[in-house]
Amino acid sequence: xxxxxxxxxxxxxxxxxxxxxxxxxxxxxxxxxxxxxxxxxxxxxxxxxxxxxxxxxxxxxxxxxxxxxxxxxxxxxxxxxxxxxxxxxxxxxxxxxxxxxxxxxxxxxxxxxxxxxxxxxxxxxxxxxxxxxxxxxxxxxxxxxxxxxxxxxxxxxxxxx
Amino acid sequence: xxxxxxxxxxxxxxxxxxxxxxxxxxxxxxxxxxxxxxxxxxxxxxxxxxxxxxxxxxxxxxxxxxxxxxxxxxxxxxxxxxxxxxxxxxxxxxxxxxxxxxxxxxxxxxxxxxxxxxxxxxxxxxxxxxxxxxxxxxxxxxxxxxxxxxxxxxxxxxxxxxxxxxxxxxxxxxxxxxxxxxxxxxxxxxxxxxxxxxxxxxxxxxxxxxxxxxxxxxxxxxxxxxxxxxxxxxxxxxxxxxxxxxxxxxxxxxxxxxxxxxxxxxxxxxxxxxxxxxxxxxxxxxxxxxxxxxxxxxxxxxxxxxxxxxxxxxxxxxxxxxxxxxxxxxxxxxxxxxxxxxxxxxxxxxxxxxxxxxxxxxxxxxxxxxxxxxxxxxxxxxxxxxxxxxxxxxxxxxxxxxxxxxxxxxxxxxxxxxxxxxxxxxxxxxxxxxxxxxxxxxxxxxxxxxxxxxxxxxxxxxxxxxxxxxxxxxxxxxxxxxxxxxxxxxxxxxxxxxxxxxxxxxxxxxxxxxxxxxxxxxxxxxxxxxxxxxxxxxxxxxxxxxxxxxxxxxxxxxxxxxxxxxxxxxxxxxxxxxxxxxxxxxxxxxxxxxxxxxxxxxxxxxxxxxxxxxxxxxxxxxxxxxxxxxxxxxxxxxxxxxxxxxxxxxxxxxxxxxxxxxxxxxxxxxxxxxxxxxxxxxxxxxxxxxxxxxxxxxxxxxxxxxxxxxxxxxxxxxxxxxxxxxxxxxxxxxxxxxxxxxxxxxxxxxx
Numbered sequence: 001x002x003x004x005x006x007x008x009x010x011x012x013x014x015x016x017x018x019x020x021x022x023x024x025x026x027x028x029x030x031x032x033x034x035x036x037x038x039x040x041x042x043x044x045x046x047x048x049x050x051x052x053x054x055x056x057x058x059x060x061x062x063x064x065x066x067x068x069x070x071x072x073x074x075x076x077x078x079x080x081x082x083x084x085x086x087x088x089x090x091x092x093x094x095x096x097x098x099x100x101x102x103x104x105x106x107x108x109x110x111x112x113x114x115x116x117x118x119x120x121x122x123x124x125x126x127x128x129x130x131x132x133x134x135x136x137x138x139x140x141x142x143x144x145x146x147x148x149x150x151x152x153x154x155x156x157x158x159x160x161x
Numbered sequence: 162x163x164x165x166x167x168x169x170x171x172x173x174x175x176x177x178x179x180x181x182x183x184x185x186x187x188x189x190x191x192x193x194x195x196x197x198x199x200x201x202x203x204x205x206x207x208x209x210x211x212x213x214x215x216x217x218x219x220x221x222x223x224x225x226x227x228x229x230x231x232x233x234x235x236x237x238x239x240x241x242x243x244x245x246x247x248x249x250x251x252x253x254x255x256x257x258x259x260x261x262x263x264x265x266x267x268x269x270x271x272x273x274x275x276x277x278x279x280x281x282x283x284x285x286x287x288x289x290x291x292x293x294x295x296x297x298x299x300x301x302x303x304x305x306x307x308x309x310x311x312x313x314x315x316x317x318x319x320x321x322x323x324x325x326x327x328x329x330x331x332x333x334x335x336x337x338x339x340x341x342x343x344x345x346x347x348x349x350x351x352x353x354x355x356x357x358x359x360x361x362x363x364x365x366x367x368x369x370x371x372x373x374x375x376x377x378x379x380x381x382x383x384x385x386x387x388x389x390x391x392x393x394x395x396x397x398x399x400x401x402x403x404x405x406x407x408x409x410x411x412x413x414x415x416x417x418x419x420x421x422x423x424x425x426x427x428x429x430x431x432x433x434x435x436x437x438x439x440x441x442x443x444x445x446x447x448x449x450x451x452x453x454x455x456x457x458x459x460x461x462x463x464x465x466x467x468x469x470x471x472x473x474x475x476x477x478x479x480x481x482x483x484x485x486x487x488x489x490x491x492x493x494x495x496x497x498x499x500x501x502x503x504x505x506x507x508x509x510x511x512x513x514x515x516x517x518x519x520x521x522x523x524x525x526x527x528x529x530x531x532x533x534x535x536x537x538x539x540x541x542x543x544x545x546x547x548x549x550x551x552x553x554x555x556x557x558x559x560x561x562x563x564x565x566x567x568x569x570x571x572x573x574x575x576x577x578x579x580x581x582x583x584x585x586x587x588x589x590x591x592x593x594x595x596x597x598x599x600x601x602x603x604x605x606x607x608x609x610x611x612x613x614x615x616x617x618x619x620x621x622x623x624x625x626x627x628x629x630x631x632x633x634x635x636x637x638x639x640x641x642x643x644x645x646x647x648x649x650x651x652x653x654x655x656x657x658x659x660x661x662x663x664x665x666x667x668x669x670x671x672x673x674x675x676x677x678x679x680x681x682x683x684x685x686x687x688x689x690x691x692x693x694x695x696x697x698x699x700x701x702x703x704x705x706x707x708x709x710x711x712x713x714x715x716x717x718x719x720x721x722x723x724x725x726x727x728x729x730x731x732x733x734x735x736x737x738x739x740x741x742x743x744x745x746x747x748x749x750x751x752x753x754x755x756x757x758x759x760x761x762x763x764x765x766x767x768x769x770x771x772x773x774x775x776x777x778x779x780x781x782x783x784x785x786x787x788x789x790x791x792x793x794x795x796x797x798x799x800x801x802x803x804x805x806x807x808x809x810x811x812x813x814x815x816x817x818x819x820x821x822x823x824x825x826x827x828x829x830x831x832x833x834x835x836x837x838x839x840x841x842x843x844x845x846x847x848x849x850x851x852x853x854x855x856x857x858x859x860x861x862x863x864x865x866x867x868x869x870x871x872x873x874x875x876x877x878x879x880x881x882x883x884x885x886x887x888x889x890x891x892x893x894x895x896x897x898x899x900x901x902x903x904x905x906x907x908x909x910x911x912x
Contacts, residue, residue: 032272046192047185049395051346052429056827059346087185095183099175102793105801106642107182107189108346108395114183137836140827142344142396143642145800146835148793 018079020045021089027076035074036060039086047087047111051140058139061112062086068119068138087111090118097155102148109141113149121156174654174661176794177647178393178640190350190364190392191426198352198422199228199267201415202274205435206256206263208285209292209504209819210304213254216264219280227277228267228419235414237381241406242374248470248507250379250410256285257304258469258506259821260435262407267415267423290504292820294466295443305502311467312475312500314482316554316749319493324458328449332530336446336522337886338869340466340815341439341808342822343511344832345641347395349405349436350426353412356388360413363390366405367397368679369637373671375406376413384671391669394641398805399510401641402681403473404436433825437509438815440465440477440500444485444522449493454534454541458493459554461485463519467500468507469820474500477508479611481515483753484866486554487523488565488605489545494554505820510681512805513865516606524602524870525885528877538874539573542603557752563785563848569603569761572783575844576763585879597778598879599765602871607754608859609684612744615755619736620678622692624653624700626730628722630715631663632700634693635674635731638685643861644794648686649693651791652854656697658710678736683758683859686790690854692734700732739852756850758858760784762803762867766875773891773898775811775876777839784863785846788856795860800841802864808833810869814888 017026020043027042036053039045039062048071051059055070062071063085095114103117104110116139120132132153136146155161181187206213216231218224232239232253239253240246252263263283268274291302291309298309305311325331351364360382366372369389376387389409394401408425415423427435442465449458463482467474482498531541546565552558573579578599585597609615623635634653640646646666654661667674677689701707706717721730744751765779782799789795812831816824824830849856873884876894884897 040192044194045185046188049185049189049347050191050428051348052827054429054826054828057346057429090184092180092184095180098183099179100793102176102797104176104179104182105644105797106346106396107178107187107393110182111185114185131836133835133838137834140344140346140832140834142346142398142805142832143801144797145802145804145841146838147800147840148797150835150840 016077016080018081019083021085029076031077033076034072035062035076035079036071038076039071045086045088049108049111051109056140057109058116059109059112061115061139063115063119068116087115090114094118097161098149098152100161101151101155102144103152105143109139113139113141117149117153120153124157174647174651176644177650187393189347189395190352193352193363193392195352195422195424198424199269199415199419200271200274201265201267201412201423201425202278203262203411204264204266204278204281204283206252206259206261206283206285208256208287209259209290210257211285211287213252213256213263213283214286215284217282217284222277222280226268228415230265230414230418231263234418235379237379240379241410242378243403243472244475245471248472250407258504259819260506262411265411265415267419290820292503292505294441294464294501294503309502310499311471311502312478314478314498314749316482316494316496318554318556321458321460321493321495324493325447325449325460328457329452330450330533332448332450332533334446334526334529334885336444336525338442338518338521339888340441340508341511341813342433342815342830343398343400345396345398345400348427348429348432349401349408350424351405351408351412352422352424353409353416354422355416355420359386359388360416361388361390362409362413363392364405364409365394365401366391367394367401367639367641367681369669369671370676371403371679372406372409375410379410380413388670388672391639394639397641398512399514399681400436402510402679404509429827430825433830434822435506437472437507439511440467440474440508440515440518442518444519446522446526448526448530450530450534452534454536454544456489456491456545459486459491461496463496463498465500465515465518466503466505466508468503468505470507472507472509474508476611477510477515480607481519483555483607483611484516484605485519485523487520487527488547488603488759490547490551496554503820506822512802513862514682516862517806517809517865517869520602520604520866521869521887524604525873528600528874529883538601539569539578542569542601546603555753556750561756561848561850563759565603565759568759568783568785568846571844571846572761572763572781575783575842576765576779576781578763581765589879594769594771596768596770596879597766598875598877599763600871600874600878601761601763602867602874603761604866605757605759606683606859606863606866607757609688609755610682611753612746615688615736616738618678620689620692621675621733621735622677622689622696623675624693624696624732626700626704626718626721628719630718631665632657632659633665633667635667636677636689637669637671637674638677638680638689639669641680643685643798644791645680645685647794648690648790652690652693653697656694657701657714659714663715683861683863686857687850687853687859688736690857691852692736694854695734696732698732699734700730703730703732755852756858758784758786758860758863760863760867762871764868764871764875766872766879768876768879768894773895775889775894777807777872780839781842782864782867783844783846785848786860786863787850787853787858788847789845790855790857795845796843798860799843799864802861803841803868804833804838806865806868807838807872810872810887811889812837814890
């Protein structure tokens with residue numbers, strides 16, 4: 001290996017199996033790949049967005065074994081044998097209340113907001129100890145001021161349109 | 162006379178692209194399928210000013226794998242065409258700010274590219290830089306004209322000196338505001354590719370024709386071989402007005418050099434460090450008043466930090482000074498404005514465009530005037546708000562029929578202002594830990610381009626009648642979250658009696674749509690929406706069916722195409738100024754805007770005396786913006802604008818070193834989360850504007866103007882302190898309350 005080509009670091013690719021949106025898949029990855037990049041660039045699931053790359057904005061939220069996580073902070077090798085769900089798994093009918101109440105504007109934070117919102121809607125018991133504002137605070141939105149999102153979550157939890 | 166809002170469309174039409182966004186199906190620039198492309202990256206200046214003495218490429222890298230471009234590769238002039246062509250596409254021999262682009266690299270592997278960027282060393286022979294716009298430059302710091310003044314503007318009405326000399330009471334104040342980063346959630350990005358001999362640039366942008374102009378100029382390439390296409394834009398707020406031209410040129414240059422498609426997508430850190438921000442400002446007020454609170458004279462000096470190139474600073478300054486005296490009647494007004502060159506990353510367009518800065522100063526000052534007179538701040542505003550037939554600082558006579566006092570009273574009633582004030586007095590004597598207060602701001606925002614701007618733009622828009630009996634709106638105005646697609650569709654459907662399903666909106670593609678102007682200045686619904694309506698009328702006129710609507714119109718369209726196979730049927734509209742609008746761009750006199758939106762905002766805060774944190778616990782936003790076109794979208798604009806302004810007022814603190822932001826990450830540049838905000842209560846009053854679509858006025862920027870002064874006024878009411886600078890972070894408030902700072906000079910580090 002010449003001194004020059006040594007600068008381009010080649011890791012050995014290896015395969016990782018996990019359950020993605022209900023299907024068992026196997027994907028070749030580099031040990032340094034982030035789950036976010038594997039989803040977006042390898043598997044072409046571009047619904048999951050990168051907003052900050054450091055776990056602050058929540059635009060890349062996916063469910064890992066049913067819990068919302070920032071996929072920019074998850075090395076892909078760590079999801080071996082686990083269950084990952086992305087925004088592509090959400091049935092659109094579930095999102096109608098969010099649409100009706102103005103939960104999306106520019107849409108860049110929206111897939112992450114949709115994931116967290118559905119997770120809150122699916123876990124009403126959380127509201128015994130946390131407010132929706134607290135539960136949503138890991139998802140930054142620069143357009144809505146959050147009221148449209150909160151109204152959409154509230155409507156969905158009450159079974160309203 | 163204004164009425165409470167009764168929106169035309171809501172809730173029958175939801176945001177058209179909303180479900181695609183919620184399900185993740187909407188494709189932004191970084192989501193587009195692309196094969197055989199290079200990632201592009203930018204090597205930037207490490208120094209604020211100086212001559213480039215060497216560019217060193219680490220010999221450990223095989224650079225033959227990379228496409229490398231610098232200023233010498235540009236086919237045309239090395240400048241970005243805007244107001245002045247002073248900003249290079251790539252620095253050539255000399256840099257004027259940290260992060261200025263110097264070298265471009267392209268490579269198929271993004272990780273390799275990132276390492277390569279770090280392996281290019283740019284050596285700069287340092288020269289004296291200017292990092293504080295408030296201080297007169299030394300001779301060796303002069304880099305623009307004779308005095309580093311990028312733009313000097315002046316407004317004069319009456320005789321301020323005489324009025325101040327005879328005023329019984331004069332109140333002075335100095336107000337400062339910091340930079341603000343847009344933090345659109347989708348970072349900037351562009352893809353360039355050659356399709357035949359046409360260079361196509363796709364990306365996240367507000368102004369496709371600005372980019373076309375910049376490409377034509379710096380690439381020396383005629384428009385037939387250029388095409389700019391907007392991709393769904395994940396937030397803009399002004400940050401994607403002028404800056405995308407730079408990224409488009411960088412991607413284009415790498416494409417021309419490599420022959421391959423090139424994608425440049427900034428990561429958050431690069432986006433925050435290298436792109437524009439809101440102009441920092443310093444505003445001085447000297448105000449003459451009568452003991453009963455009538456404004457006699459307003460003497461105002463506005464200074465803004467423009468940064469290292471002119472960019473849009475002259476027009477930001479212009480809008481800033483035009484709004485600086487607020488929505489008040491005063492016979493003697495003098496406003497002097499300067500935008501200063503500094504060796505900072507250039508400041509640029511940001512929602513409100515200079516007006517939030519001057520409104521912050523003026524509205525904070527009004528409360529300090531009220532305190533001096535012992536008047537309720539609401540009463541001082543009641544006594545001075547413009548009445549119809551009274552004139553603004555530029556002499557623009559307001560006769561829009563809006564009752565600005567009614568806007569204020571509505572806000573005070575919704576906020577329960579009087580009883581809250583009384584309750585706060587009780588709270589503040591009984592609580593040792595917290596103080597509560599309520600504050601107000603009354604303000605205005607001119608809709609559309611300033612002065613003769615709309616006439617000079619001469620916007621054009623087409624509505625095509627298609628073979629299948631549907632129509633297609635062809636406009637260069639883009640969707641970035643504010644609702645353009647929905648509003649245009651609703652306007653056309655309403656005008657022609659069509660089902661919205663039979664209205665399409667063409668992609669904003671310069672090869673297909675005419676130049677309907679930039680998507681800025683709260684102009685899209687009001688100005689361009691009116692063009693949609695008029696182009697619909699023209700389409701019907703060309704069909705010779707001036708009355709036909711709905712199915713009859715669709716039959717007529719299909720019939721026309723049967724008679725003219727393969728032909729295009731296009732209704733057209735070109736901007737026409739409202740009658741009687743006269744602006745003198747030399748003397749800065751006359752009708753600065755076709756119309757204004759008016760606002761009265763009330764903020765209630767709680768300050769924790771242990772942590773000096775300020776929490777906004779209630780917020781009421783009442784505005785008169787002409788006809789509300791879509792209630793959910795309009796309310797969302799206000800709530801989002803208020804949230805963004807709450808961030809500017811309390812949280813968002815750009816920290817600087819050598820004119821560059823050092824906290825360029827969301828970990829330590831904080832924007833409001835859901836848990837930092839109260840519900841933002843919104844109400845509209847309507848006075849339809851005859852020259853806006855369906856009576857609408859501009860809306861998008863107004864909500865940025867009022868929150869900061871309302872909040873800081875509330876903090877002053879709560880604590881008895883006198884804060885005059887934002888962001889009013891806990892650290893700064895502590896210093897104000899503990900009296901360590903004289904009248905809240907900004908903590909400027911090494912600026």
